[in-house]
Each structure stands twice: as C-alpha cells, then as structure tokens.
Amino acid sequence: MPTLRQNLRALPRPAWVLFGGAFINRFGTFVMPFLAIYLTRRGFTPAQAGIAIGAYGAGHLIASIAGGHLADRIGRRNTIALSMFGSAATMLALSQARTLPLIAIFTFAVGAIGEIYRPAANALLGDLVAPEQRIAAFGMYRFAVNLGFAAGPATAGFLANRSFFLLFAGDALTSFAFGCVAFFALPHGLRSSAHDEEPAAAVRVALRDRTFVTFLLATLCMTWIEFQYHSTLPLHIEKAGYSPSTYGTLISLNGLLIVCFELSIVSWSQRFQPQLLIALGYGLTGVGFAMTGLAHNVVAIGATVVLWTFGEMTWAPVTGAFVTGLAPERYRGRYMGLWLMTWSCGMLLGPAIGMVLYAYNETLLWLACGASGILSASLAYAARPRADAAQATSPTALG
Template identity: 60%
Template sequence: MTKTLRENLRSLPAPAWILFGGTFVNRFGSFVMPFLVLYLTRSGYSIAQAGLGVGAYGAGHVIASALGGHLADRIGRRHTIALSMFASAAAMLALSQARTFPSILILTCLAGAATELYRPASHALLVDIVGPQQSIFAFGMYRFTVNLAFAAGPATAGFLADRSFLYLFVGDAVTSVIYGVIALVALPHGLRSDMKNERIGEAVRVASRNSAFVFLLLATFCVTMVDFQLGSTFALHVKSVGLPSRAYGFLVSENGLLIILFELMITVFVQRFRPQPVIALGYLFTGFGFALTGLARTMPALAATVVVWTIGEMLSSPMVVAYVGQIAPEQYRGRYMGLLTIMWSFGMVAGAPLGTFLFARNAMLLWSGCGLMGIIAAALLVTMSRQRTV
C-alpha cells in the first residue's frame, strides 16, 4: 500500500500541488464559521438567534453554490476562486463591525456567499488538472490538505477567541487575500464552456434526467444536515457539559488529525470499489457517530464519537466529489459541482436552525434524528447503486 500511495503522490501534476497549497492557507484561516455560534451567544444572542446566524451563512452558501458553478464554467476556475477570496476578506471585516442582529444576518449571508463561491470552481479545476480517472485520489489529497489546515486552524482560533473574537475575523480575511493572490499568480485557468448557444437551465435539465445523481444529491442533503451540527449544536453540547471553548477547538482538530493520518490510506484502498456502497457506508457512520454525541459527556467520550463520524467522512467525502466529476459531462462539470454544493448549502440552511431548535427543547431527539438521517442517506445510496449512472 505504501508503494501505491507513493506512486499516486508522484503522479499528481504541479498545478494540483499549487491548488493544494492555496487551499491550505485559506482553510487554516477559516476561523469565523466554526465559532459563529459561540461568537453570537457570547455577544448576548439566544441559541435560536445563533442558529439563524448559521442559517444565514447557509443561505449565502446556496447563492454561492449556484453562482459559483455558473462562473466556473463561464469565466474560468481561476478567476472565480480569486473573486471569491477577495470578496470573502471584505465581507469578514464588515461582519466583525456589525452590532445589530439584522445587520449581522445580512453580512453573514454575504460572507457565506463570498467565502463559498470558490468551492465548485476549485473542485472542477482539480478534475480538469488530474483527469476523471485520478480524481478519487486527488480529492483524497485535497481533503488531506484541508484537514491538515483544519487540524491547526480551530485550535488556533480557540485560543484567539478566548482573547478577542476580532482576531478571528482579521485572520480569516488575511488568509483569504493570500489565497486570492496565489490563484491569480499561479493557478491555471481551467476549462471554460462555450455557453453562448446554451439554453437557460440546460445543465440542470441534463442532471435531473440522471436518477442516480438525483439520489446522490438527496442522500447528501440528509447527511449534510447532520454534518453541520458540528459548527452549531456540537459546540453547544460541549459547552453544556462544562467544557471550555478550547475543548471544542481540540475536538474539531481531532477530526482533522485523524483524516491527516488515515484518509489517504483509506482512499487508496476504497478507490478499487464501486463508489455508491462506499459512500453509503460512510454516510451511515456519520449519522451513527453524531447520534452517539447525546450519550457523551466527558472529553474522552466526545473524542470517541469524533472517531466514529470521522470514519464516515473519510469513507465518503473523497468518493462523492470524484464520482460527480466522473459522471458530469465536461461542459457542465462546474455546474454539476455547483449542484452538489447546493445540496451541502441546503443542508446547512436546514441543519443548523433545526438542530439548535431541537437542542433547546430535547437534545436527545436531535441526536436520534442524526442517526435516522444517516440511515435514510445510506438507503437512498443503496437504491442509487441499482440505478443508471451515466
């Protein structure tokens, strides 16, 4: 396995490594979103209002997903990434100065749109660079980079937040600008589609006729509602059992550390299998892991639940994005990635407010619901495996 891993690493072209480097800088500095709920509650807002804040970010995510996929195919991947990074920096600095709840919601939505605009372009660019056949390992490496940054980022942010939340906003903005410069100077343009004679909504019509892709989107929506408890109710649960902000930061970093240590090896192993069953198993582990959170009230127990849902993430995440890249027609690749990201966005919009609503009333119902969402997602994917994929 070591030899296979080494060969996979050596086969990645130089532009892929530049993309990984820029992504590392940006994700390390993603300080604000993981601590948004804690920032709002510490500022005097209720748990429900904090959930609305996360939902506003998710609404911006939805806008970014649709617009980002379109821009990735229209103006090119590189320009879309740079636009996203510079706009994100401006939005984060503006959000740091917001003092009323309506202005916070508006600026959080704008920050979500700007910050996440790059995502479909980044995913499409990676497939452009390495090709569909190498994309599973390439996305495993992409996630390795993200989580290498994420292992250090939240822990750093936790210490900063204990001193001043303003440091989170400034750090987030600075790292976004750095990635924007890297994109303009060093990244290739990537593919651009000739959309002059294309009917409005053509990519959506093409995608909607692929029943397997539709099932994948529905399953992804279900499990993303669970995933986004990490930045909302999971943080509140850690606080409710009497642990400090830095404990939450370390638990989030544990997720990244596990991925750094094990995901590439897992990806090398599972890429030999059909994607649908692997994704289904991963989604099931994710739901089960978060369901166990309700039973965990000590740091070791919480750390154990992180292991379970991280296994699910390591199984499913590289495979999902690579699978979409493989089945998407080349001229629609950016918009297919956009549709996948839209499902993540809808999961954020629904998951955080619904999660905080349930947490404030019956936390065990929330964690049981996470398990149920994992089962539903896995069932959809098992059904998908029997459907036409191209």
C-alpha cells in the same frame, strides 16, 4: 495497480498549487468560528448572533449555485480569484459594521461571495487530473483543507486575545493570498462556449440524471446529521456533566484523526466501487451519531466521535471524484454547485431540525440520525453510475 504515492506523484503541478491555496485559505478561516463570541462581546444577544450566522448560511446556499454557473461560464481560475478578492473586501467591511442589519448584510455577503470558489475549485481539480487519479487528488485536496483547519483556530484564538480586528484582517489577508495564487498560477480549466444556452439547461440535464439525483438525496439525508456536531452534540456533552473544553477536545480529535489517517484510508479505498464506499461512509456517520444517545461519559462519547469520523473519512475523498465522473464536462461546475448546495441545505436545516428534536425528545433525535444514516447509505448504494461514468470511476480506473 498504482499506489496512492504513485498517483500523488503523478498529479500535475497546478493541482499542487490548488492544494497550497486551499490550505492557505482554510488556515485563515478566522472569523466565522469566533463570530458568535465576537458579537456577544459587542453586546448582541445570542439570538441576534444567530441571525448573523444564519445570514452566512443563506449566502453559502446562493454561492453553491452561483459558483457552479460562474465556474462553467467565466472559468475556474477567474471564479476562484473573484471569490477570494471579494471575500477579502467583504470581510474588512464586516469588521467595520456596528448595527445588526449591517452585520447581517455583510455576513450574508461573506457567505455569498467567499464561498463561490468551492464549486470552481472542485471542478478545476476534476479538469486537471485523469479519472484514475481522481480519488487520490480529492483526498489530497481534503487533506490540505483539514490541515489548514487544524492549525487555523489556534492562531485565531491567539489573535482574538489581542484584538478581534486582527481576526478580520488575517482572514482577509489569507483570502487575498489565495486569490493571487489562483489568478497568477492556476489554469482557466474548462469553460462552456455556449453563451446563448438557457441558464436552466444544466439544471434540467442534472435533474434528468437519475444517478445524480439519487446521490443528492442520499447526501441531503446525511448532511443534516453531520451538522449535529456543532449544534446538539455540545448540548449532549454539557448535559452529561462536561465543560465546553471537553467538547473542544473531542472536536479536535476529529481533526487529528483526519490528518493522521485519511490518506491511508484513501489508499485502501481505491480498490472499491465509489458508491459502495459512499454508502459505507454515510451509514457509519449515521450510526456513529445515533450511538451518541447511549454515550454518557467522555470515553463513550469519544468512541462515537471516532466512529463517525471514520465514516467521514470513508465517504469524503470519494464524493468529489464521484460527481466529477457523473458530470458532463460542459456542466461540471454546475453539477458541483448542485452537490455543494445539499451541504448548504444541511448547514441551514441540520441545526434547526436537531434542536427541535432535542427539545422534544433527545432519544428521538439520535434514533432519527440512525434511521436517516441507513436511508442515506441505501440511496448512495443505489446511485449506480451510467455506463460511461462507471467506466471513468471503476476500481481499475481509480488505480
């Protein structure tokens, strides 16, 4: 059985180019983490800032479907480049918006255009590597993204202390850089040649795929839990008597654990069936958040962060490889888009559901997280691949 290091060494050069581009882009995600602060300092209310952030989430939802369709029709490379160049332009336009309607429009555009690349990048990675390399490849891709995210906010904070415009300029510059990398150094990947095909044909094929639909339901049950980390979790930490800096430290712990341990977990996980790993990871995520309700000091809260982070590290590198194995080649981009759409739904619904439950009864919120986590784990385990897909994602194939 090849080791993780052997699988990584065997990855083709374009895969490493994609990892580098993803790192640059994620490192430069300067604006969105600071958008609420930027808007409130410009005199907008928190509710108005929430409208702008919600507009980004709505754009993200559209990007998931549009990105998958474009990836299959015009090619992965062209879709990534289009998204990144468009993201740079809309980010600079957002920096000049002064009224709430314009800010909401351009924030929506940033989400709708700047996130189109995600299904294309995931589909391209699936195109580039052999089935036995998929988990290693998707694990490395996620490592590059998280490494960029770990380094980016500190740089963004440094820039924001000098000028908020530098945040927009830096974000746009890194998007433009990724666009150039994609256009000049990445291959097209697979493209559908059926230009007369009905636009809804891929969706019909996906919805008839019981394994894929079951997996989407499992993911949807988990994503709303995951987005409690930036909605109700900080409220719980504040209620326990700690400052925002404590919350920031705990979230940094999440990133530090991922950078330090995720590739080791990928190496360990290659011997197991993907749906088992996804089920285990989804379950740990739900239980980890559920235990937040019992954690009232920083050590206990930190322990819950460690638990759900290890859950995340178990399922995250496997899910992209799992979807790649399920998808027919001609629909790979659109399968990725539908999968990422469940994340967009979680981004939109998770904070809203969490806030409503938190306001009504905080204990009920954490119990719901636990129950939903167990349900998502059960559905994920039930998502047995078809015979041909199972062959592509078997433990032997995964190396």
